[in-house]
Amino acid sequence: MATAKRDTYTPESLLTVAVRVFNERGYDGTSMEHLSRAAGISKSSIYHHVAGKEELLRRAVSRALDGLFGILDEPGAVRGRAIERVEYVTRRTVEVLMAELPYVTLLLRVRGNTKAERWALERRREFDQRVADLMKAAAADGDLRTDVDIRLATRLLFGMVNSLVEWYRPQTAQGGGGTDGEQLAETVVRLAFDGLRTSR
Amino acid sequence: MATAKRDTYTPESLLTVAVRVFNERGYDGTSMEHLSRAAGISKSSIYHHVAGKEELLRRAVSRALDGLFGILDEPGAVRGRAIERVEYVTRRTVEVLMAELPYVTLLLRVRGNTKAERWALERRREFDQRVADLMKAAAADGDLRTDVDIRLATRLLFGMVNSLVEWYRPQTAQGGGGTDGEQLAETVVRLAFDGLRTSR
Numbered sequence: 001m002a003t004a005k006r007d008t009y010t011p012e013s014l015l016t017v018a019v020r021v022f023n024e025r026g027y028d029g030t031s032m033e034h035l036s037r038a039a040g041i042s043k044s045s046i047y048h049h050v051a052g053k054e055e056l057l058r059r060a061v062s063r064a065l066d067g068l069f070g071i072l073d074e075p076g077a078v079r080g081r082a083i084e085r086v087e088y089v090t091r092r093t094v095e096v097l098m099a100e101l102p103y104v105t106l107l108l109r110v111r112g113n114t115k116a117e118r119w120a121l122e123r124r125r126e127f128d129q130r131v132a133d134l135m136k137a138a139a140a141d142g143d144l145r146t147d148v149d150i151r152l153a154t155r156l157l158f159g160m161v162n163s164l165v166e167w168y169r170p171q172t173a174q175g176g177g178g179t180d181g182e183q184l185a186e187t188v189v190r191l192a193f194d195g196l197r198t199s200r
Numbered sequence: 201m202a203t204a205k206r207d208t209y210t211p212e213s214l215l216t217v218a219v220r221v222f223n224e225r226g227y228d229g230t231s232m233e234h235l236s237r238a239a240g241i242s243k244s245s246i247y248h249h250v251a252g253k254e255e256l257l258r259r260a261v262s263r264a265l266d267g268l269f270g271i272l273d274e275p276g277a278v279r280g281r282a283i284e285r286v287e288y289v290t291r292r293t294v295e296v297l298m299a300e301l302p303y304v305t306l307l308l309r310v311r312g313n314t315k316a317e318r319w320a321l322e323r324r325r326e327f328d329q330r331v332a333d334l335m336k337a338a339a340a341d342g343d344l345r346t347d348v349d350i351r352l353a354t355r356l357l358f359g360m361v362n363s364l365v366e367w368y369r370p371q372t373a374q375g376g377g378g379t380d381g382e383q384l385a386e387t388v389v390r391l392a393f394d395g396l397r398t399s400r
Contacts, residue, residue, distance in 0.1 A: 029229075083397065144396050148387045155367060156360050156391055163359025187348045191356055195395030196344050197283065 007045040011059075014039060014049050018056040019102045027057060027106070028113055054116040061110065061120040064103040067096040068127050082137035083144070087189050089131055090157065094185040097164055105165040128158060157192050207245040211259075214239060214249050218256040219302045227257060227306070228313055254316040261310065261320040264303035267296040268327050282337035283344070287389050289331055290357065294385040297364055305365040328358060357392050 009017075021030050021038045032053060036043045050056055071077055076088035097104045107124060110117045132154045138144050144153075168184070209217075221230050221238045232253060236243045250256055271277055276288035297304045307324060310317045332354045338344050344353075368384070 026226075143398055145390070145394075145398050148390055148396065149383065152384065152387050153391055153396055156363070156388060157396075159363025159366070160356050160360035163356070163363055166359070167355060183349065184352065187352050188356060190345070190348055191353055191392060191395070193395050193397045194345075195391070195393045196348065196353055196357075197393045198343055198345050 007041045007048070009039065009041065009045075009049060011049050014046065015056060015059055015063075016102075019060045019106055022057070022060070023102055023105050023109070027053075027110065027117065054114065057106075057110075057114075057116045057120070060103050061107045061116075061123075064096075064100050064107040065120070065123050065127070067100050067104075068093065071096060072127075072130055081143070082134055082141050083193075086131070086134045086138050087193055089134060090161065090192060091185045091189050093131075093161055094164065094188050095181065097161065098168060098170065098181050098184070101165065101168065101170065108162055108165055128154070131158075160192065161188060207241045207248070209239065209241065209245075209249060211249050214246065215256060215259055215263075216302075219260045219306055222257070222260070223302055223305050223309070226309070227253075227317065228311065254314065257306075257310075257316045257320070260303050261307045261316075261323075264296075264300050264307040265320070265323050265327070267300050267304075268293065271296060272327075272330055281343070282334055282341050283393075286331065286334040286338050287393055289334060290361065290392060291385045291389050293331075293361055294364065294388050295381065297361065298368060298370065298381050298384070301365065301368065301370065308362055308365055328354070331358075360392065361388060 017039045018035055021034055025034060030053065032043050032046065035046060035053070035056075039046065050059075071089055071092040074088075074092065076092070077085050079085075107120060110120045110124075112118050112121050132151065135144065135150050135154050135157075139146070139150050144150065164184070171180070217239045218235055221234055225234060230253065232243050232246065235246060235253070235256075239246065250259075271289055271292040274288075274292065276292070277285050279285075307320060310320045310324075312318050312321050332351065335344065335350050335354050335357075339346070339350050344350065364384075371380070
């Protein structure tokens with residue numbers, strides 16, 4: 001007698017599948033049917049784990065947001081001169097982005113068409129605001145150049161950091177592809193704060 | 201007697217509509233039916249102007265690419281020290297991106313699922329390569345710091361520049377929103393080449 005594929009998912013492993021499908025098809029373009037097919041289990045099995053698509057989105061972006069907000073409580077982000085703290089936060093943001101790549105990718109692509117998406121956007125803006133405040137503090141200390149607008153510079157800094165989700169791919173066990181993560185984080189910080197030119 | 205809406209489009213004004221729809225729905229997700237509805241004319245009227253969706257994509261991304269490749273032939277890009285040329289190209293890339301915003305947005309979002317899309321990606325890579333070559337020349341002149349990988353730095357530089365399509369909105373006639381274009385281009389160049397920190 002033929003039996004349906006046994007549901008061996010945990011909420012965690014189901015989330016991994018859901019995030020992959022969301023990133024491939026877009027959250028808006030993903031139906032429970034798509035998730036069911038990708039996971040190889042029935043829709044009712046999925047509902048056994050989660051209330052629906054929105055819950056999966058909330059869990060996925062929470063993982064990205066927890067990683068990002070966690071940075072702001074680390075000693076390097078709360079102690080010392082503002083410029084050192086903002087460099088620390090930049091470096092760690094790159095590291096979290098690489099460690100939680102599919103989750104942060106999803107967070108950055110959220111469009112705001114549903115309540116869960118708007119909540120994610122709101123939290124993301126909150127994080128950006130916290131970093132913008134740090135940048136302002138560094139400017140007030142006289143450690144940032146005065147001929148650029150700080151709000152604009154913060155946007156460009158995030159633009160550079162967030163662009164990683166478009167091209168960064170982790171190094172495989174075979175050693176193929178990918179860029180060394182530590183080098184990448186360091187390059188972002190050096191480029192943004194010291195610039196690419198040799199000192200004149 | 202009811203008459204169909206008269207087709208008053210030129211190939212140029214039809215392109216404007218198509219690019220807006222491509223950017224909203226994604227090129228893959230746009231059908232001739234969507235274009236027909238957005239333009240308010242029949243599909244056969246559209247076929248009177250263009251052979252199909254692929255031709256509209258080709259024309260739209262050509263406009264972006266012509267703008268970008270045009271920069272490389274300007275005096276500021278061909279004469280002088282490599283570092284000055286690469287700064288010039290960066291500044292002008294930001295300006296072309298702002299001037300041709302919907303067209304460059306489309307170019308940057310192309311995924312490569314069809315022949316026309318793959319052609320666009322190929323041309324885009326060619327432009328990136330030309331700028332990467334300039335960066336290498338500037339490094340060989342000793343004008344770029346040696347503790348960052350040039351290929352990586354070029355990617356991050358483009359990541360920052362290209363992120364503009366996600367948040368830059370032109371100033372309206374009412375003066376609302378938007379950032380002054382010249383200031384924006386200058387901030388990108390200062391951030392990337394001189395860094396945000398005050399000199400130490």
